Amino acid sequence: MLYQDQADSLLIKRPALKISHAAIWISSIFLGLLSSVPQIAEHHFNAAEAAVNAGLTAAFSVLMWYFNIYMLSRRPGQSRKQSISYSRLFGSLAFGLAVMLGLACIQQLILSHINFGPVMLMVEVRGILINLVFYMFLHMLRQNYENQHVTMELERIKNDNLSAQYELLKQQVNPHFLFNSLNTLKAMVETGDKEAVDFILKLSNFYRFTLESRKLDLIHVHEEMEILNAFLFLQKARFDGGFTFESTLSDRALGTLIPPFTLQLLVENCIKHNIVALSKPLHIKVYEENGAIIVENQVQPKTGEHNSLGVGLKNIDLRYNHLLNRHIDIINGQKIFQVKLPLIHEHHHH
Template sequence: MKSQKLKITAAVIWISSITIGLLSSVPQIAQQHFNLTEAAVNAGITSAFALLMWYVNIYIFSYQSERSPKRQISYPRLVNSLLIGIGVMFGLAWIQQLILSHINFGPVMLMIEVRGILINLVFYMFLQLLQQNYENQYVNMELERMKNDNLGAQYELLKQQVNPHFLFNSLNTLKAMVEAGDSESVDFILKLSNFYRYTLESRKLDLIKVADEMEIVKAYIFLQSARFEGGFTFKIELDEQVSETLIPPFTLQLLVENCIKHNVVSTDKPLHIRLYAEADQIIIENPVRLKTGDHNSTGVGLRNVQQRYHHLLEKQVAIVNDGKLFQVKLPLIYEHHHH
């Protein structure tokens, strides 16, 4: 995992260092015999220590995080920071002793080192929390990106799901028509060509207008009518307003295919498929006349429709089956909602 580098502005570093230096001189200001020089030197030394430890800790975090980023406290790193801090404070205390040579620093050296350790610990823990926050944000962003990539891949797979037997069946139908000298063979070839042209064009899009989807459905219906020769009827009751709404490509075609695939289609008793709009929904329905042995259908087609609406739009597709009438209800998608 790529580590997030710490980003702390110079203004924050300098202002906080100077503030800590001034605060360290507050006890001297409160003394009865206040010495401005001693207070100023003490504030300067403390500020210098804070400034140096800011940059030391930032370097330690950045260097070690690039090698092996961690989301918990690194005790070797903490020990290194404290040892460096003790050495720096000892050196600054020696400089302070050179400036204020009249003061005996022996009794106060321990207090100075303790102050340095406390300041260093505060900086270290602050940077640790900041580093963890950066890494948590990065992990969350990566998880979100992976989630979006996964949903995108799933949706692309869903769009690619077309019955592999369709072309095979269509070519067999065309072969029979040509052998029988059927005059509609040329129309069949044109409709088949149009159908696959619509397929190639629509696969590039997440949503198309219902009117464009109906062109795909009509081409598909023509091809199936040539194959089944009056074994089913298809009634369309969609007005112009509904035709201007949006729909995932091949949704209606897949549902019509589902009706023909799973139900008995015969010239004696044609299967009636109806497509209409009601209560902000596009409804496709047919009487239930399941083929023998079709009771264990995998339901891939319906899952395809449901998952596409869920992944792309977070909308629910209603499926109603009372044993006599089968309905699939698709929520209308208006163009301004999509944008």
């Protein structure tokens, strides 16, 4: 419905029908010469009659070209119709009959020796056929031109909508742990924890990364790891050894590309949906396998959890679909939870 409404709105700016003047004149002269072929084939060929006949037919063709272009181009603000406008068709035919009648009278004045009745009938039939061909050709040309115009505009609107949706997706990547981080910082300051200054610096760096990266579609994985390390420092200060993290990504994998905050969101999901405690630490691993970066953790759901994938995973999947037309793989087993992210190589992306 959205695209249909937008398509209808595009009709207000419908492009004017344009035909080359050279094409109009050349085709008209050709039709004039073609109309004289039967006379050339006669035994008693009369050059004057053939010339007059060709000239009148060419003049009629030129007039009907421009008249039909005017008829089909006027009132561009009205709704477009895929079917033929019979009122315009009949109007064009009536105008053509009147013009051809006038030209037949001129022919009779120039060539007074010919029988006016049969000649008038012949030229009128010829005029109707020429007029119908011109009208149908211009009608199909206009429909094709308008369809191409609307298709291009809809593609542009679709791309604009996708870009807007993607910007909204990026805006969703906003850490939800600020409140908890500030509470942790308050507790560290009150107890005189020596790492309070480092905590403030890491928190500052994390939000600096947030502001710098949210404008980008892709960043290098090693930059994403800097964001993740700042996030992990803040979480370790909060949970005090309640989880472990291990990354074995190769230099090759670190040189690939990734949507900003992808790994951070996945690790945040691990911590959010699983028990994190000294008595039962959560183990999180990031590694490369079969052309994908894998984020893995053992499953130890919190009480009341219902295996919700949450907004974070949907956000990541939509971003990969937008950028690569591919989806991430989610393996939700009884003991292990994995998310596989397709590697994005820089030269492939360009």
